[in-house]
Amino acid sequence: MSVTVEAPRIEHHREPLGIGERMPRLSWRVASAPSGWRQAAYRVELEQRGAATSFEVQSPDQVLVAWPGEPLQSRERVTVRIAVRGADDAWSEASAPTSLEAGLLEPGDWTARPVGATRNENPNTDDRRPSLVRRGFEAREGVVRARLYATAHGVYEAELNGERVGDDTLSPGWTVYGTRLRYYTYDVTALVRPGHNAIGAWLGDGWYRGRLGWRGGFRNVYGYDQSFLGQLELTYADGTREVIATDHSWRSAPSPILQSGIYDGEDYDAREEQPGWSAPAFDDSAWEGVQERHRDPATLVAPTAPPVRATEELRPVEVLTGPSGSRILDFGQNLVGRVRIRVSGPAGATVTLRTAEVMQDGEIYTRPLRAARAADSYTFAGRDAEEWEPRFTFHGFRYVEVGGWPGDLDADAAAGALVARVYHTDLERTGWFESSDPALNRLHENVVWGMRGNFVDIPTDCPQRDERIGWTGDIQVFGPTASTLFDVSGMLSGWLRDVAIEQLPDGTVPWYVPVIPAVDKWTPMRPGAAWGDVATLLPWTLYERFGDVAVLEAQFDSARRWVDLLERLAGPSRLWDTGFQLGDWLDPAAPPHDPADARTDRYLVATAYFAKSARTVARMADVLGLAEERTHYDALAGEVVAAFAEAYVNDDGTMTSDAQTAYALGLRFDLITDPGRRDAAAARLAQLVHEAGNRISTGFVGTPLVSDALSSGGQVETAYDLILERECPSWLYQVEQGATTVWERWDSLLPDGTVNPGQMTSFNHYALGAVADWMHRVIAGLAPDAPGYRRIRFAPRPGGGLTSASARQLTAYGEAAIAWRMADGRLHVEATVPIGAEAVLDLAGAREETLPPGTHTRDVAQTA
Known part of the structure; x- marks a missing residue:
């Protein structure tokens, strides 16, 4: 088999036209190679300024390698090809070319x-x-x-x-x-x-x-x-x-x-x-x-990410008639976009389109939109045929009430005349998951739709009401899932630049970016745990998932300044136990009027994040070769961890806040260091889950962590009990209620079918969908084990009565995949490692092993 190389990628661009980088980095995938082949060198062939040049580099690297040519000038066009060879091989054929063009750089x-x-x-x-x-x-x-x-x-x-x-x-x-x-x-x-x-x-x-x-x-x-x-x-x-x-x-x-x-x-x-x-x-x-x-x-x-585009069209699945006689289109999916109409009508007549995510009492229900009108109107010119779609707005909706339609709006007429066009930042899909449980698959699909609807140029919190802003806490907790499902590297690294710009001189990170005026709660800005920690944790997530050291270089000062602020706020005690905090926002036990009134002490949350961020900045410094900074922040993190344990962890491993989120933080942030206490904490967390009837008891902070805290703490079956529960509050409760996206509140729709009376009741919010990353890593068993998936960890943990699961991940090296099924007490696994990467296979009941590129099958007996 010959070695073949795909056309190279330029930075994180899908279309390298008008790019802003003067020395763009290059990445490529090796599409085929003989068994056991490994890249030992690469050659970059450039056609630049009328001359053909080539640069040979002895290196196995193939992701975001340095630009070897002259720095780009404004408007400059360059053609790039890549050839590779193994240790004892001849050079491969050069790849298909990629043409790039610089924008206006001066x-x-x-x-x-x-x-x-x-x-x-x-x-x-x-x-x-x-x-x-x-x-x-x-x-x-x-x-x-x-x-x-x-x-x-x-x-x-x-x-x-x-x-x-x-x-x-x-x-x-x-x-x-x-x-x-x-x-x-x-x-x-x-x-x-x-x-x-x-x-x-x-x-x-x-x-x-x-x-x-x-x-x-x-x-x-x-x-x-x-x-x-x-x-x-x-x-x-x-x-x-x-x-x-x-x-x-x-x-x-x-x-x-x-x-x-x-x-x-x-x-x-x-x-x-x-x-x-x-x-x-x-x-x-x-x-x-x-x-x-x-x-x-x-x-x-110049942009670092694709623009917002229409990526899909949906036709109505049903035309409903409300008690008032209203005509309502059901598109069958809560989506973000606009409705296009094709119809003729008399000059001066007007069609109105009112959108909503849900219905109540047979009519569209617009209270959750708050002060957003969320309506479009078209006045006819009187031509034989007219087509129109709004240009400069977008709506979050499943249902559309149509008023003033000329003629009968039945199902046949609607199917040809009204189309919902789905809009979002046109990111490349990279992650897929499937299991033997249809409800779990629907949950995953809801997470995907929720992400699509909330990645409209910036990572927003909701796409339908009078808000739609870039809340920092939401993307901080959802970042790993976003980075699994889509290639968000260019979009989120660009947004992080705005985070650094909006950061105050004292290090305070705004609650949302870009900043807009608000009411007293948000202006003047105050530091808040989990939200401000986006400055440290999101860059690290992008580095882990995409292998991009440049994002750490660009954001290190912002991250450091945030942790320095927390150090000043905590003082010698190393406990961040003062000031305004949202804590475990939207804990299901919190009353509708006070979403911050959670079961977990908000200052426990704040101190936990202080420790996590300090440790993360130390890791960033280590990657960047900043020895003095690494030593400082590593020592600071150790002091905060010790203070956390003294203040919030009892001798028997229980916690002062005896709540799911508290244990999830202590376990996942490695704040409980004694092995005996860790085991006890994990057992207590499992006990709390069972005492709650396997229903969720976490808000924005605890939800991304609780499943991992259980599964990594030896409580895998409890983690399955939690995710497979169907009673309210739970992930699958939403699925059982007909949700097609993830909700803001666990009970945005109450069990009696009415909408939650809280002022914040979005039916398209991605934060609680952060569990999808755990589904990929633990249920299916596919996770990065080195930055950018250079090494992959295949470690499925079957349970919950599932008979199969699979995941695919399009990495910078190619597609990694795993599929497993249970039959007759044996686990059958097939795993694919892309060329240029390696994998660790970790199966219960078998010795851990390293896998080279290729497809591998294993069959392992499973004990009860």
Whole structure:
């Protein structure tokens, strides 16, 4: 068998067009090789600046290796191929090429300035109707390359010669705009024609100046203007370049969008359309001039992750009629996106679409949306056929109430005329799980759908109500599961840069990033355990799952400053036992009006996280070769662990907070170091689970840890009892209630079928779905055992009456997989190790062994 190499990957980009890295790292997978083959060297072949060069490196590394060529210049295009060889082999054939292209890397590359209408920039008026902006231009014969570099104050969609540019939406997304405003690069070569051309953009408020936050929210958080910044660059065959940039020569007009907001939806009047407005022949003499706005080019950055895109379409599974006579579409799945309609109607008639996640008393139930209107409307122009989808909003919904529909809206009509389009950051799927229990499989699918719906440019807490912000605690606990299910490396490393920017000088990490104004509880910002610890734990998770040392380098100062703050707050006692804390948020025993009133002492939680973060910073320092810092934070962690044990762990291994979360923290964070106490703590945790009828008793903090605390503490069957329980509160209770995503509260829907009366009752929240990572690692038995899955641990722990389970993980080296089944008292296992990695096989009843690349089968007797 010959050695074959896949086309290399550039950094974490799925599409390396307009990248921002001057020396991008390279990764590749070896698709096939003879048995026993191992890479000993690699060769990078570059076509750069008109010359072909190659660089040979003696190394087994194939993930995120250093760029060997010259640093990229703005707009530079390079073709990369990879060849490899073993210790005694000839070089393989070079891989298929990957072409990459740099974006605009220097502030001086930008001549464009943001432009937009001035009529709706008065903060004292309700006139917020979005604008169109456009300009005509001439192009000579011989255009060989055309690139549009674009962003906005607000959100935008660009058009060129009447055609939509790109397939992204809600761009440029949500960042700390004053410091980092993303721009996107589009290849528009095929759209430019010799002679007359036109370019334009739709604009919307988005996060930049739209309503953000709860209790009415805030507008104009980042600015009053709604502006487009675009730079179209035409490269001709003779090597000359022409730039058409946004400036005072552009024109503006009101768009057919009457209003648009992230929370409130969009209203569109097709009678206000100006057909052909982005085509060359359009007469814009009646349009207004534009106002140029200021933008520091130094803040313009290329994205590190894919944009938000439509990734799936769903048709209604049923058309319902409510007691009021309302017509309601059930899409069968709680999703995030928008509804597209295709229908004809009389001019001036309006169709309204109101969205909701749940129904109650036969009607859509919108109280959980709080102040989010979550509705769209379309007013017909009166054409024979009209198609429309909102542009600058998104909704979390399963049900859509349709009002004003022309004609009968039965199931047949709805199936062809209304489609739910699913939107989220277009991440690559990397993790799959399946078992012999259909309910467990549905739980896993709910976690996947919940993640998709809450990864809309930033990791949000909920996609439907007047919030949708980047809570740091939620992604801190869900990070391992997110990193298993999808390749979040580029998205979350980019978001962590905003965390560092928003971090206060004293080290305080905000509750959510980007920061928006809030009410007294959140502003001024105060340090909070589990939420602020995202600065330490999420970078470490990304390093463990993707092998990226650069994320540790980028975030080390932020992580260190957070732990230094905790050291000051705790003082000589090393106990963080003062100040505001959310603790084990949404413990099921907490009353609806006070979700922080948990069974576990909130200061026990805070001190536990202090120890965990200090230890993690020590590990980061060790990886980065910072010996002095490693020694300091390692010693600090030891002091905090000792203080924790003295304050919260009794001599018999029980804890002062005799609650599931307390034991989960003590065990999983290695805060109970004495072996006898650890065994006793694990036994007590199992006893608490059984005393609760195997129902869950943990909130946001304890839930990601409790299953691991049980299984690693010798209580595997209790861990299965916990996850397979179907009574409220439990994971499978939600499944039994028909959930298609994970809820914010264990009982967002009460056993009597009514919605929980609490103010925070989202039916799409990913935090409690963090158990999916345990399902992959323990039930199926596939986990990283070295950063980036360079070494894999196959260690399934069957139980709970399951007869089979499997997991697949697309790693940087290729697909790792395990499948097991129980039959006649024997465990049959098949495991696949990708080329470039190795694995440890750890089966109960068998000696641990190391597996080379390839597929391996084992058959082991299992004792009762």
